[in-house]
Amino acid sequence: MIMLLEVDKLKIPLPFSGAIIKPILDRYTGFDRDTINILWKALRTATAAFPVWVLTEVQEAGGSHIKITILKNSFYTLAKNKKMCYTEEN
């Protein structure tokens, strides 16, 4: 899974895996390990249901545009299909 961070025309693909997300949840929430595991499982299930999941999109009054999308695809699949440019529909 990939978290694609877009800031205006800049696109930054980041790995979206348990090894990265679980420590973040541990650091920034008061959840115990079991709850974090449940949340991570829910995140994975959500990604299966919404393969291109636009988690958040911000259009700042100043003009900046920020978008975070969780993609079910792997880096390998993205590179293979050259699908770093995508639409919400695909």
Added chain:
Amino acid sequence: MNTMGNRIAEFRKKKGLTQDQLAEQLGISAQAVSKWETDASCPDIGLIPQLSKILGISLDELFGVEPEQSVVLVPEAERKKPDQLLFKVVIDSADGDKIRVNLPFILIKALSGHSDKLPIQMGNLNLSELIDIDQLVAMAEAGLLGQLVEVDSTDGDHIRVFVE
């Protein structure tokens, strides 16, 4: 305020613009605006997005489309599977920022009961303080779809939560 011309005139006045000022912003003549407002002609389709932006209204408002029923109760047999449901949080801040967050139901469900531990912070707003997530989950499970929450904060932020 039934015709398009009446709506344009009404929203223009609400915005405090004269016909000349509106025309200038659109790069057209004041006579053209006058014709729209008397329903002698209609705005060119290419000008519609810019016109709605200048007037600060949605296209639905410009065209006089009545908003759909905000909440519907879906019969049990016709309901989506829970993992296909999506919570959409729409925030229009007083500063003019537009924030959209899409959270799958399954994730919200996993959070229910723990929402106090998760600071869902958006700008100056802590959504977990404003919105009862457990209650939202219960409403979605009962088959309610549509706009379940609408909050106008004292800071001027406008928050809506939809379930689709």
